Amino acid sequence: MSCSPFDLRDYFLQELADPEERRQVEAHVRVCQPCREELERLRLTEAALFTLRDEEIPQRIAFVSDKVFEPSPLRRWLAAFWGSAARLGFASAAMLSVALIVFATVRPAPAPGPSAAAIEQRVQAAADTAARAIEARYAQKTDQLVKAIEERDQQDRRMMMASYERQSDYQQNKIASLELQNRSLSNSAMMSKDGQ
Protein backbone atom coordinates (compact mmCIF):
# COMPACT_ATOMS: atom_id res chain seq x y z
CA MET A 1 0.00 0.00 0.00
CA SER A 2 1.39 3.37 -0.97
CA CYS A 3 1.69 6.29 1.48
CA SER A 4 1.75 8.86 -1.34
CA PRO A 5 -0.61 11.87 -0.93
CA PHE A 6 -2.35 10.82 -4.19
CA ASP A 7 -2.68 7.42 -5.86
CA LEU A 8 0.69 6.50 -7.37
CA ARG A 9 -1.03 4.48 -10.08
CA ASP A 10 -3.12 7.51 -11.13
CA TYR A 11 0.10 9.53 -11.26
CA PHE A 12 1.89 6.86 -13.24
CA LEU A 13 -0.97 6.42 -15.74
CA GLN A 14 -1.20 10.18 -16.40
CA GLU A 15 -4.64 10.34 -14.80
CA LEU A 16 -3.60 12.93 -12.21
CA ALA A 17 -4.39 16.08 -14.16
CA ASP A 18 -3.76 18.73 -11.51
CA PRO A 19 -0.08 19.88 -11.77
CA GLU A 20 -0.03 20.71 -8.06
CA GLU A 21 -1.09 17.14 -7.18
CA ARG A 22 1.57 15.76 -9.53
CA ARG A 23 4.22 17.96 -7.87
CA GLN A 24 3.17 16.69 -4.44
CA VAL A 25 3.53 13.07 -5.57
CA GLU A 26 6.95 13.78 -7.11
CA ALA A 27 8.13 15.51 -3.91
CA HIS A 28 6.87 12.58 -1.84
CA VAL A 29 8.54 9.97 -4.05
CA ARG A 30 11.90 11.77 -3.70
CA VAL A 31 11.89 11.23 0.06
CA CYS A 32 9.93 7.92 0.35
CA GLN A 33 11.84 4.83 -0.68
CA PRO A 34 8.88 2.33 -0.66
CA CYS A 35 6.88 4.63 -2.97
CA ARG A 36 9.94 5.12 -5.19
CA GLU A 37 10.29 1.33 -5.44
CA GLU A 38 6.56 0.95 -6.17
CA LEU A 39 6.82 3.50 -8.97
CA GLU A 40 9.83 1.65 -10.35
CA ARG A 41 7.90 -1.65 -10.33
CA LEU A 42 5.09 0.04 -12.29
CA ARG A 43 7.64 1.34 -14.82
CA LEU A 44 9.20 -2.11 -15.20
CA THR A 45 5.76 -3.68 -15.65
CA GLU A 46 4.85 -1.16 -18.34
CA ALA A 47 8.21 -1.64 -20.05
CA ALA A 48 7.66 -5.40 -20.01
CA LEU A 49 4.18 -4.96 -21.50
CA PHE A 50 5.63 -2.80 -24.27
CA THR A 51 7.92 -5.61 -25.37
CA LEU A 52 4.79 -7.07 -26.93
CA ARG A 53 4.90 -5.12 -30.17
CA ASP A 54 1.93 -4.16 -32.29
CA GLU A 55 1.60 -6.46 -35.27
CA GLU A 56 1.06 -5.32 -38.84
CA ILE A 57 -2.39 -6.12 -40.11
CA PRO A 58 -2.02 -9.18 -42.38
CA GLN A 59 -4.41 -7.80 -44.96
CA ARG A 60 -5.27 -4.17 -45.60
CA ILE A 61 -8.92 -3.27 -45.36
CA ALA A 62 -10.40 -1.20 -48.15
CA PHE A 63 -13.90 -0.54 -49.29
CA VAL A 64 -14.96 -0.18 -52.89
CA SER A 65 -17.84 2.01 -53.85
CA ASP A 66 -20.78 -0.32 -53.38
CA LYS A 67 -24.37 0.79 -53.97
CA VAL A 68 -25.57 -1.54 -51.24
CA PHE A 69 -23.67 0.31 -48.57
CA GLU A 70 -23.64 3.77 -50.07
CA PRO A 71 -26.36 6.19 -49.10
CA SER A 72 -28.80 7.05 -51.90
CA PRO A 73 -28.07 10.20 -54.03
CA LEU A 74 -31.01 11.96 -52.35
CA ARG A 75 -29.65 11.14 -48.86
CA ARG A 76 -26.20 12.27 -49.95
CA TRP A 77 -27.64 15.53 -51.27
CA LEU A 78 -29.60 16.01 -48.05
CA ALA A 79 -26.51 15.20 -45.95
CA ALA A 80 -24.49 17.71 -47.98
CA PHE A 81 -27.26 20.27 -47.67
CA TRP A 82 -27.59 19.93 -43.89
CA GLY A 83 -23.82 19.87 -43.57
CA SER A 84 -23.39 23.29 -45.19
CA ALA A 85 -24.25 26.21 -42.92
CA ALA A 86 -24.07 28.71 -45.82
CA ARG A 87 -26.50 26.74 -47.98
CA LEU A 88 -28.81 26.21 -45.02
CA GLY A 89 -28.73 29.93 -44.19
CA PHE A 90 -29.44 30.90 -47.80
CA ALA A 91 -32.36 28.44 -48.00
CA SER A 92 -33.82 29.78 -44.73
CA ALA A 93 -33.57 33.39 -45.98
CA ALA A 94 -35.19 32.43 -49.30
CA MET A 95 -38.05 30.62 -47.55
CA LEU A 96 -38.61 33.60 -45.26
CA SER A 97 -38.73 35.99 -48.26
CA VAL A 98 -41.22 33.77 -50.09
CA ALA A 99 -43.38 33.52 -46.99
CA LEU A 100 -43.39 37.33 -46.60
CA ILE A 101 -44.36 37.90 -50.28
CA VAL A 102 -47.09 35.26 -50.19
CA PHE A 103 -48.45 36.64 -46.95
CA ALA A 104 -48.47 40.20 -48.31
CA THR A 105 -50.23 39.27 -51.60
CA VAL A 106 -52.81 36.72 -50.55
CA ARG A 107 -53.74 38.15 -47.17
CA PRO A 108 -57.52 38.92 -47.25
CA ALA A 109 -58.63 42.55 -46.74
CA PRO A 110 -59.80 43.14 -43.23
CA ALA A 111 -63.64 43.12 -42.91
CA PRO A 112 -65.21 46.49 -41.84
CA GLY A 113 -65.38 46.59 -38.07
CA PRO A 114 -68.52 47.31 -36.04
CA SER A 115 -69.37 50.96 -35.15
CA ALA A 116 -68.63 52.40 -31.70
CA ALA A 117 -72.35 52.54 -30.88
CA ALA A 118 -72.81 48.90 -31.82
CA ILE A 119 -69.82 47.93 -29.66
CA GLU A 120 -71.23 49.91 -26.73
CA GLN A 121 -74.63 48.30 -27.23
CA ARG A 122 -73.02 44.85 -27.28
CA VAL A 123 -71.02 45.63 -24.14
CA GLN A 124 -74.15 46.97 -22.40
CA ALA A 125 -76.12 43.87 -23.35
CA ALA A 126 -73.34 41.63 -22.06
CA ALA A 127 -73.17 43.65 -18.81
CA ASP A 128 -76.95 43.42 -18.37
CA THR A 129 -76.91 39.68 -18.92
CA ALA A 130 -74.09 39.30 -16.39
CA ALA A 131 -75.92 41.51 -13.85
CA ARG A 132 -79.13 39.51 -14.31
CA ALA A 133 -77.26 36.26 -13.82
CA ILE A 134 -75.66 37.59 -10.64
CA GLU A 135 -78.99 38.84 -9.29
CA ALA A 136 -80.66 35.52 -10.01
CA ARG A 137 -77.82 33.72 -8.27
CA TYR A 138 -78.15 35.97 -5.18
CA ALA A 139 -81.96 35.54 -5.09
CA GLN A 140 -81.59 31.78 -5.26
CA LYS A 141 -79.02 31.84 -2.46
CA THR A 142 -81.26 34.08 -0.27
CA ASP A 143 -84.27 31.75 -0.79
CA GLN A 144 -82.17 28.79 0.20
CA LEU A 145 -80.95 30.58 3.36
CA VAL A 146 -84.49 31.66 4.41
CA LYS A 147 -85.79 28.16 3.90
CA ALA A 148 -82.98 26.70 5.96
CA ILE A 149 -83.59 29.19 8.81
CA GLU A 150 -87.34 28.43 8.82
CA GLU A 151 -86.73 24.70 8.91
CA ARG A 152 -84.31 25.08 11.79
CA ASP A 153 -86.81 27.29 13.68
CA GLN A 154 -89.60 24.76 13.26
CA GLN A 155 -87.38 21.98 14.41
CA ASP A 156 -86.40 23.98 17.56
CA ARG A 157 -90.04 24.69 18.26
CA ARG A 158 -90.97 21.04 17.95
CA MET A 159 -88.21 20.03 20.34
CA MET A 160 -89.27 22.70 22.86
CA MET A 161 -92.91 21.51 22.77
CA ALA A 162 -91.88 17.94 23.32
CA SER A 163 -89.78 19.02 26.29
CA TYR A 164 -92.72 21.00 27.82
CA GLU A 165 -95.03 18.03 27.40
CA ARG A 166 -92.57 15.73 29.11
CA GLN A 167 -92.19 18.24 31.99
CA SER A 168 -95.96 18.69 32.44
CA ASP A 169 -96.51 14.90 32.54
CA TYR A 170 -93.88 14.67 35.20
CA GLN A 171 -95.51 17.45 37.30
CA GLN A 172 -98.96 15.88 36.99
CA ASN A 173 -97.64 12.53 38.12
CA LYS A 174 -95.95 14.18 41.05
CA ILE A 175 -99.23 15.98 42.10
CA ALA A 176 -101.19 12.73 41.85
CA SER A 177 -98.70 10.92 44.04
CA LEU A 178 -98.78 13.74 46.66
CA GLU A 179 -102.58 13.68 46.72
CA LEU A 180 -102.46 9.93 47.27
CA GLN A 181 -100.03 10.43 50.14
CA ASN A 182 -102.26 13.12 51.76
CA ARG A 183 -105.29 10.92 51.49
CA SER A 184 -103.62 8.00 53.18
CA LEU A 185 -102.30 10.26 55.95
CA SER A 186 -105.75 11.73 56.66
CA ASN A 187 -107.28 8.23 56.68
CA SER A 188 -104.80 7.00 59.22
CA ALA A 189 -105.38 10.11 61.38
CA MET A 190 -109.13 9.51 61.38
CA MET A 191 -108.70 5.85 62.32
CA SER A 192 -106.55 6.70 65.32
CA LYS A 193 -109.13 9.33 66.49
CA ASP A 194 -111.91 6.73 66.31
CA GLY A 195 -109.85 4.29 68.35
CA GLN A 196 -109.42 6.77 71.19
Place this chain on the structure above:
Amino acid sequence: MIFRAVEDADLIRQAARGSVEAFNLLVSRWEKRIYNYLLRITGNREDALDVTQDVFLKAYQNLRKLDDQDRFAPWLYRIAHNEAYSMFRKRRPETDVDELVPEATETGITVGGSPVFPVELSLAVASALERLTPEQREAVVLKIYQGFKFDEMAEILSCPVSTVKSRLYTALELLKLELAPIKARGLS
Protein backbone atom coordinates in the same frame (compact mmCIF):
# COMPACT_ATOMS: atom_id res chain seq x y z
CA MET B 1 -1.67 16.40 -33.03
CA ILE B 2 -4.40 19.02 -33.42
CA PHE B 3 -3.84 19.13 -37.19
CA ARG B 4 -4.34 15.37 -37.33
CA ALA B 5 -7.55 15.63 -35.26
CA VAL B 6 -8.93 18.23 -37.66
CA GLU B 7 -8.04 16.04 -40.60
CA ASP B 8 -9.82 13.07 -39.08
CA ALA B 9 -12.90 15.20 -38.44
CA ASP B 10 -12.85 16.32 -42.06
CA LEU B 11 -12.57 12.75 -43.31
CA ILE B 12 -15.43 11.69 -41.04
CA ARG B 13 -17.60 14.48 -42.47
CA GLN B 14 -16.81 13.50 -46.04
CA ALA B 15 -17.30 9.80 -45.34
CA ALA B 16 -20.66 10.54 -43.70
CA ARG B 17 -21.71 12.17 -46.97
CA GLY B 18 -20.88 8.93 -48.76
CA SER B 19 -17.25 9.41 -49.82
CA VAL B 20 -15.73 5.93 -49.92
CA GLU B 21 -12.27 7.40 -50.59
CA ALA B 22 -12.42 9.49 -47.42
CA PHE B 23 -13.55 6.46 -45.45
CA ASN B 24 -10.76 4.30 -46.87
CA LEU B 25 -8.26 6.90 -45.75
CA LEU B 26 -9.82 6.85 -42.30
CA VAL B 27 -9.59 3.04 -42.27
CA SER B 28 -5.91 3.13 -43.21
CA ARG B 29 -5.26 5.33 -40.18
CA TRP B 30 -7.13 3.19 -37.68
CA GLU B 31 -6.99 -0.40 -38.96
CA LYS B 32 -3.69 -1.32 -37.30
CA ARG B 33 -4.77 -0.02 -33.91
CA ILE B 34 -8.18 -1.71 -34.09
CA TYR B 35 -6.61 -4.96 -35.33
CA ASN B 36 -4.07 -5.04 -32.48
CA TYR B 37 -6.75 -4.21 -29.91
CA LEU B 38 -8.88 -7.07 -31.22
CA LEU B 39 -5.86 -9.36 -31.47
CA ARG B 40 -5.12 -8.84 -27.79
CA ILE B 41 -8.68 -9.44 -26.65
CA THR B 42 -9.42 -12.36 -28.98
CA GLY B 43 -5.92 -13.87 -29.01
CA ASN B 44 -6.42 -15.04 -32.59
CA ARG B 45 -5.16 -13.34 -35.77
CA GLU B 46 -7.90 -14.61 -38.07
CA ASP B 47 -10.65 -13.59 -35.67
CA ALA B 48 -9.02 -10.22 -35.15
CA LEU B 49 -8.89 -9.58 -38.90
CA ASP B 50 -12.47 -10.73 -39.50
CA VAL B 51 -13.79 -8.61 -36.67
CA THR B 52 -11.72 -5.62 -37.82
CA GLN B 53 -13.44 -5.79 -41.21
CA ASP B 54 -16.85 -6.03 -39.55
CA VAL B 55 -15.99 -3.08 -37.32
CA PHE B 56 -15.18 -0.79 -40.25
CA LEU B 57 -18.21 -1.90 -42.22
CA LYS B 58 -20.44 -1.14 -39.24
CA ALA B 59 -18.65 2.16 -38.72
CA TYR B 60 -19.28 3.16 -42.36
CA GLN B 61 -22.95 2.29 -42.11
CA ASN B 62 -23.41 4.19 -38.87
CA LEU B 63 -21.08 7.13 -39.35
CA ARG B 64 -23.97 9.56 -39.75
CA LYS B 65 -25.15 8.67 -36.23
CA LEU B 66 -21.87 9.90 -34.72
CA ASP B 67 -22.84 13.28 -33.22
CA ASP B 68 -19.46 14.42 -31.92
CA GLN B 69 -16.61 13.79 -34.37
CA ASP B 70 -14.06 14.33 -31.59
CA ARG B 71 -15.41 11.14 -29.97
CA PHE B 72 -14.62 9.07 -33.08
CA ALA B 73 -11.93 6.93 -31.35
CA PRO B 74 -14.03 5.81 -28.34
CA TRP B 75 -16.99 5.32 -30.69
CA LEU B 76 -14.93 3.08 -33.03
CA TYR B 77 -13.47 1.08 -30.13
CA ARG B 78 -16.97 0.69 -28.69
CA ILE B 79 -18.03 -0.92 -31.99
CA ALA B 80 -14.92 -3.14 -31.88
CA HIS B 81 -15.66 -4.18 -28.29
CA ASN B 82 -19.29 -5.01 -29.14
CA GLU B 83 -18.31 -6.95 -32.27
CA ALA B 84 -15.71 -8.99 -30.39
CA TYR B 85 -18.13 -9.88 -27.59
CA SER B 86 -20.84 -10.65 -30.13
CA MET B 87 -18.42 -13.11 -31.76
CA PHE B 88 -17.63 -14.69 -28.37
CA ARG B 89 -21.34 -15.12 -27.69
CA LYS B 90 -22.07 -16.62 -31.12
CA ARG B 91 -19.21 -19.02 -30.74
CA ARG B 92 -20.14 -20.17 -27.26
CA PRO B 93 -23.75 -19.16 -26.65
CA GLU B 94 -24.08 -21.26 -23.52
CA THR B 95 -20.99 -19.73 -21.88
CA ASP B 96 -21.05 -16.65 -19.73
CA VAL B 97 -19.06 -13.91 -21.44
CA ASP B 98 -17.12 -13.34 -18.21
CA GLU B 99 -15.70 -16.84 -18.49
CA LEU B 100 -14.48 -16.40 -22.05
CA VAL B 101 -10.75 -16.64 -22.38
CA PRO B 102 -9.06 -16.05 -25.72
CA GLU B 103 -7.34 -18.93 -27.35
CA ALA B 104 -3.78 -19.19 -26.16
CA THR B 105 -1.24 -18.15 -28.76
CA GLU B 106 1.83 -18.97 -26.70
CA THR B 107 1.41 -21.09 -23.58
CA GLY B 108 3.51 -22.86 -21.01
CA ILE B 109 6.10 -20.12 -20.71
CA THR B 110 8.53 -20.55 -17.85
CA VAL B 111 11.24 -18.06 -17.12
CA GLY B 112 13.89 -19.40 -14.79
CA GLY B 113 16.56 -17.56 -12.88
CA SER B 114 18.77 -17.03 -15.93
CA PRO B 115 18.95 -13.68 -17.79
CA VAL B 116 15.87 -13.03 -19.89
CA PHE B 117 16.09 -12.40 -23.62
CA PRO B 118 13.63 -9.99 -25.28
CA VAL B 119 11.75 -12.79 -27.02
CA GLU B 120 11.33 -14.65 -23.72
CA LEU B 121 10.04 -11.50 -22.08
CA SER B 122 7.47 -11.04 -24.86
CA LEU B 123 6.31 -14.59 -24.37
CA ALA B 124 6.12 -14.06 -20.61
CA VAL B 125 4.02 -10.93 -21.21
CA ALA B 126 1.68 -12.78 -23.57
CA SER B 127 1.33 -15.56 -21.03
CA ALA B 128 0.70 -13.13 -18.14
CA LEU B 129 -1.94 -11.29 -20.18
CA GLU B 130 -3.68 -14.56 -20.99
CA ARG B 131 -3.97 -15.36 -17.30
CA LEU B 132 -5.99 -12.18 -16.65
CA THR B 133 -9.78 -12.21 -16.90
CA PRO B 134 -11.12 -10.91 -20.25
CA GLU B 135 -12.28 -7.67 -18.56
CA GLN B 136 -8.93 -7.08 -16.87
CA ARG B 137 -7.06 -7.80 -20.09
CA GLU B 138 -9.24 -5.43 -22.09
CA ALA B 139 -8.70 -2.69 -19.49
CA VAL B 140 -4.91 -3.15 -19.78
CA VAL B 141 -5.05 -3.13 -23.58
CA LEU B 142 -7.17 0.04 -23.70
CA LYS B 143 -5.04 1.90 -21.15
CA ILE B 144 -1.48 0.72 -21.72
CA TYR B 145 -1.49 -0.14 -25.42
CA GLN B 146 -4.18 2.19 -26.76
CA GLY B 147 -3.63 5.09 -24.34
CA PHE B 148 -7.26 5.90 -23.54
CA LYS B 149 -8.28 8.00 -20.53
CA PHE B 150 -10.49 6.46 -17.85
CA ASP B 151 -13.63 8.29 -19.02
CA GLU B 152 -13.10 7.13 -22.61
CA MET B 153 -12.58 3.56 -21.40
CA ALA B 154 -15.82 3.79 -19.43
CA GLU B 155 -17.56 4.92 -22.63
CA ILE B 156 -16.08 2.07 -24.68
CA LEU B 157 -16.81 -0.58 -22.08
CA SER B 158 -20.14 0.94 -21.09
CA CYS B 159 -19.42 0.83 -17.38
CA PRO B 160 -18.59 3.34 -14.60
CA VAL B 161 -15.08 4.81 -14.28
CA SER B 162 -14.77 3.17 -10.85
CA THR B 163 -15.24 -0.26 -12.47
CA VAL B 164 -12.63 0.55 -15.12
CA LYS B 165 -10.13 1.59 -12.43
CA SER B 166 -10.84 -1.46 -10.32
CA ARG B 167 -10.30 -3.84 -13.27
CA LEU B 168 -7.14 -2.08 -14.39
CA TYR B 169 -5.54 -1.80 -10.96
CA THR B 170 -6.25 -5.44 -10.12
CA ALA B 171 -4.70 -6.44 -13.46
CA LEU B 172 -1.67 -4.20 -12.87
CA GLU B 173 -1.10 -5.76 -9.43
CA LEU B 174 -1.06 -9.24 -10.99
CA LEU B 175 1.13 -8.19 -13.91
CA LYS B 176 3.50 -6.33 -11.63
CA LEU B 177 4.06 -9.38 -9.44
CA GLU B 178 4.78 -11.49 -12.49
CA LEU B 179 6.56 -9.16 -14.91
CA ALA B 180 8.47 -6.58 -12.86
CA PRO B 181 11.02 -9.11 -11.49
CA ILE B 182 11.53 -10.63 -14.93
CA LYS B 183 11.99 -7.25 -16.57
CA ALA B 184 14.41 -6.21 -13.78
CA ARG B 185 16.47 -9.36 -14.42
CA GLY B 186 16.44 -8.63 -18.16
CA LEU B 187 17.86 -5.20 -17.49
CA SER B 188 20.63 -6.42 -15.29
